[in-house]
Amino acid sequence: xxxxxxxxxxxxEEFRKHVAQIICSTLWRxxxxxxxxxxxxxxxxxxxxPYGTSVPVQSPLGSFYLSxxxxxxxEKKRKRQYVLHTRQYWYQLHGPxxxxxxLIRWEYDKLRHDPDTAQPPRNHIQMxxxxxxxxxxxxxxxxxxxxxxxxxxxxxxRFLITDFxxxxxxxxxxxxxLRKGEARFRxxxxxxxx
Amino acid sequence: xxxxxxxxxxxxxxxxxxxxxxVPPQEIRDEIDELARRNGxxxxxxxxxLEAGQLDGTPLEVALRxxxxxxxxxxxxxxxxxxxxxxxxxAPSRRPSTTAL
Numbered sequence: 440x441x442x443x444x445x446x447x448x449x450x451x452e453e454f455r456k457h458v459a460q461i462i463c464s465t466l467w468r469x470x471x472x473x474x475x476x477x478x479x480x481x482x483x484x485x486x487x488x489p490y491g492t493s494v495p496v497q498s499p500l501g502s503f504y505l506s507x508x509x510x511x512x513x514e515k516k517r518k519r520q521y522v523l524h525t526r527q528y529w530y531q532l533h534g535p536x537x538x539x540x541x542l543i544r545w546e547y548d549k550l551r552h553d554p555d556t557a558q559p560p561r562n563h564i565q566m567x568x569x570x571x572x573x574x575x576x577x578x579x580x581x582x583x584x585x586x587x588x589x590x591x592x593x594x595x596x597r598f599l600i601t602d603f604x605x606x607x608x609x610x611x612x613x614x615x616x617l618r619k620g621e622a623r624f625r626x627x628x629x630x631x632x633x
Numbered sequence: 634x635x636x637x638x639x640x641x642x643x644x645x646x647x648x649x650x651x652x653x654x655x656v657p658p659q660e661i662r663d664e665i666d667e668l669a670r671r672n673g674x675x676x677x678x679x680x681x682x683l684e685a686g687q688l689d690g691t692p693l694e695v696a697l698r699x700x701x702x703x704x705x706x707x708x709x710x711x712x713x714x715x716x717x718x719x720x721x722x723x724a725p726s727r728r729p730s731t732t733a734l
Contacts (some may be wrong), residue, residue, distance in 0.1 A: 477703030478658035
């Protein structure tokens with residue numbers, strides 16, 4: 440059952456609450472998300488406010504910042520019935536400079552994906568680094584669009600907790616918090632709809 | 634009726650009771666102009682670089698792509714450009730970011 444509401448904003452607000460709850464429970468209690476309307480009816484951006492804010496991530500490996508942005512579109516099914524879709528997401532993990540180039544970025548852009556043209560996978564990961572074996576020319580991972588599935592924000596947070604040893608605010612209940620969030624999202628957006 | 638009242642209370646608490654569900658396109662174009670300027674480009678140059686993939690991985694890329702979406706996915710780049718005499722209207726960033734959304 441996708442997110443449905445009597446107005447486009449109502450759908451977006453439900454999703455905003457979901458994302459805010461996940462971030463505030465695990466990484467940053469003060470995270471504030473806003474649904475920002477577009478010039479086109481029923482189009483919105485989900486952003487952290489104040490604009491440009493990133494989620495501070497403290498790890499034994501150092502200080503990092505996670506930026507989280509999504510665009511959303513509410514499809515009008517009939518009068519006072521809207522269904523929400525994620526059109527784009529950008530999750531970017533930055534080093535100590537949140538305004539610098541990200542170390543890792545998970546991206547999804549449904550709009551730019553035209554199967555009839557040569558375009559990279561719409562769900563992909565890019566990162567700061569190079570791959571090389573033997574005498575081959577090193578592969579620049581910043582330029583490659585390594586394909587992924589639809590990455591949930593919960594997966595990125597799980598990665599930070601397990602691989603970056605970030606201490607989640609909700610302590611030992613974090614697996615449950617993330618699992619519930621993922622289950623809710625999968626209920627809203629079955630695989631075929633992503 | 635209870636749900637209606639609860640919605641009103643929720644909206645009031647969010648402080649957006651008077652916010653419309655769309656904004657004038659000019660407001661977004663002005664933001665594109667301001668973002669580009671902060672990064673040392675004209676809006677036209679920033680959008681050209683975006684299309685050429687030269688902004689890949691930069692915070693400016695995300696900020697611009699999001700605004701193009703808010704303007705309309707099929708909006709030609711020229712329509713995203715600010716018109717002369719427009720006033721930039723980007724909210725200040727809390728951190729010293731050059732590409733605050």
